[in-house]
Amino acid sequence: MKLTQHFSLEEMTKSQTGSRKNIDNTAPPEVVENLKALCENVLEKIRIHFGRPLSINSGYRGPALNKAIGGAKNSQHMTGQAADIEIAGMDNKILFCWIKDNMEFDQLILEFYKEGTPDSGWVHVSWNSQGNRKQVLKID
Ligand SMILES: [Zn+2]
Numbered sequence: 478m479k480l481t482q483h484f485s486l487e488e489m490t491k492s493q494t495g496s497r498k499n500i501d502n503t504a505p506p507e508v509v510e511n512l513k514a515l516c517e518n519v520l521e522k523i524r525i526h527f528g529r530p531l532s533i534n535s536g537y538r539g540p541a542l543n544k545a546i547g548g549a550k551n552s553q554h555m556t557g558q559a560a561d562i563e564i565a566g567m568d569n570k571i572l573f574c575w576i577k578d579n580m581e582f583d584q585l586i587l588e589f590y591k592e593g594t595p596d597s598g599w600v601h602v603s604w605n606s607q608g609n610r611k612q613v614l615k616i617d
Contacts, residue, residue: 484516489536511557534561559603568595
């Protein structure tokens, strides 16, 4: 099922850990709505600006999957409001800085990025239809 032009529900809910451990990560309807809003308002705009496909490392995490990977209890991944993204061949810091300077978002985090290693880490970005905090963080 397509959520927006370039993003499918499947890629926003798939998980290697989930399939390995046979965890059902089906998104309930309210989560699908949040995922769609995230794709429309954030991911599609990044996709269009850079003209390159985004890798979704992690999108929705249902309670069982979130627990299995040790995610934060109040993670926005659990409501379908957040995604961890990368663009193949692009420095994650460039992606992070562009989003920071050009986009509306709830929370933006550059996670586990090491200076001088462009493909290290990933970018976590979230969208809250109820109101965005525009909070920017780095986690090492
Ligand atoms: Zn994340």
